[in-house]
Amino acid sequence: MNTPHRQPADTNGAKPLAGKVALVAGATRGGARAIAVELGRAGATVYVTGRSTRDNTSQTTPSAQTIEETAELVTTAGGQGIAAVVDHLQPEQVQALTERIDEEQGHLDVLVNAVWGGDHLLEHGKKMWECDLDKGQQILRHGVQTHFITSHYALPLMIRKPGALVVELTDGTEEFNRRYREPFYYDLAKYAPIRMAKALAQEAGEYGCTALSLTPGFKRTEAVLEKYGVSEDNWRDGCKTDPTFAMSETPAYIARAVTALATDPDVARFNGSSLSAGALAKEYGFTDTDGSSPDPARYFEEFMTTGTAPDPADYR
Template identity: 65%
Template sequence: MNTAAVSRGSLEGRVALVAGATRGAGRAMAVELGRAGATVYATGRTTRGSVSEVGRPTETIEETAELVTAAGGTGIAVPVDHLEPERVRALVERIDRDHGRLDVLVNDVWGGDHLLDFDTKVWEVELDKGLRMLRLGVETHLITSHFALPLLIRRPGGLVVEVTDGTAEYNGPRYRGNLFFDLAKNAPIRAAFGLAEELGEYGCTAVCLSPGFLRSEEMLDAFGVREENWRDAVAREPHFAIAESPAYIGRAVAALACDPDVARWNGQSLSSGQLAIEYGFTDTDGSRPDGWRYFIEVVHGGKEATAEDYR
């Protein structure tokens, strides 16, 4: 399947919920689902009138919804804190009332980077910060699935995408430098495995998906570059040469949602680079970066190769 297969209208009539769509991967996944024709509910805590604890007022769910609509779908922004069960319940009731169906659920809620101190022992971590990371990265996903899945399983073919950082192959043998972060980023992998067991009898599919080295808005800001000149940051961080745009994981989700045989991935841990090879889509520059393969084989494995060999 090539990029032409994920075309405008491929998901016409389908309804998606992207939980955590304010910026980065979540925004891109919402936009690419919209580009394929879906109606996309984009949720998050930062709106044009309110800023979340992440503290980035320039990215809002309203803007995400507008980008979805501009891409060819129907974007609907709904302010939701996914740690508040009643707000999530109300969101799902609204989707049911307005459409009577949910075809794709993307659990992308995170927002914990500002709490993260790497290479800090569990007894040295500020406990409130660590527990907040777990709430943001794990509890939100469970609350959302609890309320949304009864609507999704009404029709066979539903897709749940748990979004994380790192694949099972990468994370399994490696510690991610902070126990709370490690748990938060491994939990979605296990959640997809468990959901696959629960959804299979309804003809629905659950997967876990990770971007590679993501050029999110926050990451670009950290390196002092923009998307247009992101390669200027490679001098400071050579491994940034493998970085991928958020659109890449967006295209991965759209490819999964359009695949009539998506059940073959049920319960698996996947990456944007892996799916690009399988489905034939590319990043915005026409390349196919395989970030986790690069880190496994070159950075940790000692193979003599460059990032360009993995693009």
């Protein structure tokens, strides 16, 4: 990607995704919730899935956020949010969801595979053979198996007509992830979506469906803000304990990246690509909520190459 290919769709009043149907898998909180809302802002009907509801909190990653709240935020933003309780490890539940979408909408235009929920299982500082095997298997079930189960049932609905988009959300681009991403099971879980996108690009591409992988940078989710003991209003205070926190971005940044892709009539040029929100900001011209365009991939590449933290101002 070099010079900007096109500007992102103007969603101030315009609804470039009106009539389009999206499924954001794992949209209870964080980046996936922001993606669902931004797609709604562009006019899409968005099915948001998860296991945390007002009546039942997920036992894997307990949270105050719920899928009903996400759906309401989508509708408030200008789309139509539809909450669906789905455990994406259960094929019959995913199949029922896609059958419901088919019955209610007749088509599916955008799939965002964003299910993760493995942070609490990570064991940093341990060798592969020292890690708890059951935890490792759970990481792969949550971060990999959920993705291909969802694609298995969603793609037959998406390939009926050209123009559909599959976004495999991960952590790190293909180039960045050539390094080992400790611990072992995290490395596997975050590289797998990149390979899945490449495979789906080959298999679904002949039907006019685009598949790609996409990574945010250092995302300031609710959990990250809590970890650093800051709020969105004073997030820069977190730089006192971790200078690299200056390169962090809001969940809206990755959401704007997905929406720019979903509204791009020439998105097929990215089929099989491994993309980052920072690179797409240059391609489409969108920014984070503060007007900056963080490029953490380039920042951390410089940091890891030189061993010295660059000035974050040069990478925003």
